[in-house]
Amino acid sequence: MKFTISEQEELLFLFKTLNNQLGPKFERNTNFSLSRFELLYQLVQYDEISQSRLQKIINIDHAAITRHLKQLEADELVSRRRNPTDNRETIVHLTDEGYKQIMNCQQDKSSFANQMFLQFSDEELQSLMDMLKRIQENIR
Template identity: 55%
Template sequence: MALTAFCSEEAEVLYRLQCVNRMMGVKFEACTGISQSRLELLSLLFQADEISQSDLQKKVNIDSAAVTRHLKQLETKGMVTRRRKPEDNRVTLVRLTDEGRTRIEASKKEKERFISEMLENVSDEERKLLTDVLSRIQQNIEKIQTT
């Protein structure tokens, strides 16, 4: 039975976005061996020599507790190092290791393959339209006032 029998077309959009997001995360990690969030953290660190954990958190727009968890796991795997800033012990500095750099390089091809397969049978025009629509939805969500 179609989902629209139980909810409005507008509500189905929300449902489909949630399903795609959940499925995409699971499949992405299965294909690449790393979560999208961790790969994003590694990619940002790849571009910086060293960055404070709080600045990194602001760039990825993930809550600070989640960033801490991700960085601890990446540190355990030898992909990043963390240290206290000598001048200000409250600041944690994060740096990508050689192992992390190697992982980023290896993940590029896996990520490209995943994206290619995900967008198979979607025309360039449809991709542009989808990107535009998702951008507008994102802007609308950002404008929603919370209580």
């Protein structure tokens, strides 16, 4: 006995598939994973920021944040130190090398995003963004 799949359900799986394809492609183009890129990007914006604030912005688990930053620190793209006024916090800061590298792959990231949304109108981008945010709300 077979059963059918609704359009909604098809979309759910399409999402997963698309994402599985997106991540590796992005990484091949920029040499950074999406998460690492986001992390470094935020560090450019904030200069100094605690891990827990980064966590809230990036929206991945604390554990993943810690491990990414430890690795980025080992790679010397980032420096970390305790917050003197609150010793629970670790404050993260981009090194010169980190800044250089994230700036270097700006172009790659942009052209990747352009390729991804080739032939999308502004209205479509807007509507897509809107729908994704609504989905996010719906499953919250």
